[in-house]
Amino acid sequence: MKTSRILLIAALAVLLPSCNKSESPYINVPETINLTMDSNDMEFEVSSNVSWKMTVSDPWFKVTPKHGNGKTELRLTSEKNNTGAERTAVMEFSSSDGLVQRLEVVQPAYEASISITSPESVSVIKGDTLAISIESELDDWTYSISNGDWLKEKSKTAGSLVFDLDPGVRFDTSVPAVLSFTTPSDPVFLKEINILPKDYAEMTTECPDSVLIKKGMQFEIKINSNVEWTYSLSNAPYLVENSISSDKLIFDVDPEKFLTADNNAVITFTAPDYANFSKVVEVRPVSYSTPIVLADKSKMTAYVLDNDGIVATSNVSSAYLFDGLWMVNKSDYHTTNIAGKDMSYHHWELNTKVADYKAGHGDSFTIDAGTEIKLAKFITYHYYDYHMNDPVVYEIYAYTGVGAPDKNGDWTNWTKLGSTDVSTVYKDRVKALAAKAYSKDIANGDAIIIPEADAVTARYYRFKMLNNGYSIYKTADAQWYTDRVHWLTLSEVSLYAYGE
Numbered sequence: 001m002k003t004s005r006i007l008l009i010a011a012l013a014v015l016l017p018s019c020n021k022s023e024s025p026y027i028n029v030p031e032t033i034n035l036t037m038d039s040n041d042m043e044f045e046v047s048s049n050v051s052w053k054m055t056v057s058d059p060w061f062k063v064t065p066k067h068g069n070g071k072t073e074l075r076l077t078s079e080k081n082n083t084g085a086e087r088t089a090v091m092e093f094s095s096s097d098g099l100v101q102r103l104e105v106v107q108p109a110y111e112a113s114i115s116i117t118s119p120e121s122v123s124v125i126k127g128d129t130l131a132i133s134i135e136s137e138l139d140d141w142t143y144s145i146s147n148g149d150w151l152k153e154k155s156k157t158a159g160s161l162v163f164d165l166d167p168g169v170r171f172d173t174s175v176p177a178v179l180s181f182t183t184p185s186d187p188v189f190l191k192e193i194n195i196l197p198k199d200y201a202e203m204t205t206e207c208p209d210s211v212l213i214k215k216g217m218q219f220e221i222k223i224n225s226n227v228e229w230t231y232s233l234s235n236a237p238y239l240v241e242n243s244i245s246s247d248k249l250i251f252d253v254d255p256e257k258f259l260t261a262d263n264n265a266v267i268t269f270t271a272p273d274y275a276n277f278s279k280v281v282e283v284r285p286v287s288y289s290t291p292i293v294l295a296d297k298s299k300m301t302a303y304v305l306d307n308d309g310i311v312a313t314s315n316v317s318s319a320y321l322f323d324g325l326w327m328v329n330k331s332d333y334h335t336t337n338i339a340g341k342d343m344s345y346h347h348w349e350l351n352t353k354v355a356d357y358k359a360g361h362g363d364s365f366t367i368d369a370g371t372e373i374k375l376a377k378f379i380t381y382h383y384y385d386y387h388m389n390d391p392v393v394y395e396i397y398a399y400t401g402v403g404a405p406d407k408n409g410d411w412t413n414w415t416k417l418g419s420t421d422v423s424t425v426y427k428d429r430v431k432a433l434a435a436k437a438y439s440k441d442i443a444n445g446d447a448i449i450i451p452e453a454d455a456v457t458a459r460y461y462r463f464k465m466l467n468n469g470y471s472i473y474k475t476a477d478a479q480w481y482t483d484r485v486h487w488l489t490l491s492e493v494s495l496y497a498y499g500e
Contacts, residue, residue, distance in 0.1 A: 052069065115134070124165045128153065171275075308409055318345065
């Protein structure tokens, strides 16, 4: 505690002999007593030639004695001025004969001196701390925080204030936390410091703007982040997590769960420990239609299993079935789909007589595609342009067994893919055409379409005829009909496959 001892002597030193009855009465006091802002304990002198008593206008200090005569030593004590404002009081000395002297006492307000050192901004990182240094002669300072829930007090001493940073609390990077320091020692003391929070979490992503909705496809996002993250999906049931690491997120694409191409997939990245962090990636889904491509005919051959039809030998070769050449006009073997190419007597023929049929030969032949394909469309182009021996109702099968099909022609492991019936075209449209007239039906051929959901991957495909022209016009040529029950002629077969 600071004390001050002040010996105040009356400005006028007057000798007052007690025996001098003619001297005028007096009470000599200091003009003013100026105290310190801290606590005070001091003495001052009052001289008089009369008896006096003293009163105080504002008793925030203590004075003793409160009466005297002659030369009197008084003691004044006061506490530290914590009112926040300067204070004054008046001591009044009075005698019985009406003499009055006044003494003003002044004490300035206590002013705290606190120096605070703190950064103006701080990155809010999990596990990091913020230290504020404080220099003060006081140990009773305190503080409060506004807009600073992300600051959690870790320790407080007379000289420092340490906070843990909590990024799990959402904050506004444009609004600083305000720390207000006060002290009971100085009620009007207030010092505020502003600390602006800065986001620490960052993420960059690298990925395509769109994802192809195709079975077997994958969608990859490359990630660069300085925090641990997680994610959520919306509008993306077709994205199925394949793998996840700190720098990569890979999805498998499930087209069966695809809803609509109108809604973008939304991938939202968040960090469990960083409430402010959020990154959204939008991806446009692109519905995939599997392309249908013409399979490579150079690898294909046709052959007959043991219980298939009998192959005619004259002018017949399986090479003609895959040479890319067929008719476009009715009964015109010299005008083909390739200008200048003649295809007379170049065809593939099954010519099974009744006796052969009774011996167990059927109405089919097999195509070796040379490699596995996923058949999407099977097209036949007739050689006799919808004549009696043209197949008008037929089926196509795929071999789903292991290896090559058994040479005996057993139908085990042959899966039916589809069929066609062009009887109406045969009867009502083609027969009405004039000779050598162009026919869209002849030029385009007859097709069996296999939906992708029903398609299988196979190397061997088997053609099976159910009806031909003779089945419709049985009386047109009795000799041929009764002699050959399974007769077909084809100038070309095209196999289209589901591509990539």
